[in-house]
Amino acid sequence: MANLTDLEERALRELGPIETQRRRGETFQREGDQLSGFHLHNAGWISSSIVLRGGKRLIQKVHLPGDILGTPSMALQTAADTLTCITDAVTAYVPYTRFRDLYTLAPRVAALFTMAVQIERLSLMDMLAAVGNASARARLSRLLLDLRARLAPLGLVEENAFDLPLTQEVLGDLLGLTSVHVNRTIRDMEREGLIARSDHRIKLVDVAKLQHLSPLLLRQLAFEPPWLPPRA
Structure with a gap:
């Protein structure tokens, strides 16, 4: 992974300083919810899903510790997906306003978040290619x-x-x-x-x-x- 300076590590830790313990089966974000931030995934397994118009649930991704949850919703007025704990899990909430401050206080960390989002996009691209043709x-x-x-x-x-x-x-x-x-x-x-x-x-x-x-x-x-x- 990336090598961070002490200042960058502190900025990253302060993004989500308070952890939330979550139980297996808990849904802590629902598609269509009003949002003001996203989640850092610190422990456990978590699924991201959407519901199709016919009512069928579609799990799009299984998230592991180190992932960033809910970033697609940053481009919308409401949550793009539902987040559910597959196992007991730990997350930390990051308000958008706190994330915004990274761009001035720790721009390299903000750029690394951009990299993380692109890695997530690559993963979804690969999954779509495999499911459609293999x-x-x-x-x-x-x-x-x-x-x-x-x-x-x-x-x-x-x-x-x-x-x-x-x-x-x-x-x-x-x-x-x-x-x-x-x-x-x-x-x-x-x-x-x-x-x-x-x-x-x-x-x-x-x-x-x-x-x-x-x-x-x-x-x-x-x-x-x-x-x-x-x-x-």
């Missing part, structure tokens, strides 16, 4: 590799194994598949020795084969491109 095995392979890549810097991957607290319904929403199809795909991949499951923990047994199955290569992200403002 087989069920390819979609699941990409998702598992993406989760491993995002969880590893948090110290939550051990020998290519990590907790996966997602129901087959949630996985189906993310992959554009029915829960029955998800169940069948997981069982097939287990039989082939690609993955292994134990309760809510999953291990990527054959990473090379999963990478071959994935319709997209993992992105090599540049967290500190040369155009960023210089460190103060």
Whole structure:
């Protein structure tokens, strides 16, 4: 990740100084809510979803610690999505006015937030490409590799194994598949020795084969491109 000065670290900590403990299943933002800020995601798993006009819920993203929640709503008068805790979680609220001050007090941190939003956009682009044009095995392979890549810097991957607290319904929403199809795909991949499951923990047994199955290569992200403002 980015290297911050002491001043920048302090500015970042002061964005959301008060943490909120949240319970599994809690919805703390609903689509259409009036908003005056966004959330820093500090612990746990959280989903972002919208409701289609026909009433069907669509989960767009599973968020992990370090993500920024609710930034798409900054371009709207009301919340663009619903945020629900998949597990117990911890968030910190950031008023828009406090975020605004970053642009004058710590412009490099504000630029890094711009980078974070672009990384989120890349993730959604890749998900859309995979869901629209890949087989069920390819979609699941990409998702598992993406989760491993995002969880590893948090110290939550051990020998290519990590907790996966997602129901087959949630996985189906993310992959554009029915829960029955998800169940069948997981069982097939287990039989082939690609993955292994134990309760809510999953291990990527054959990473090379999963990478071959994935319709997209993992992105090599540049967290500190040369155009960023210089460190103060």
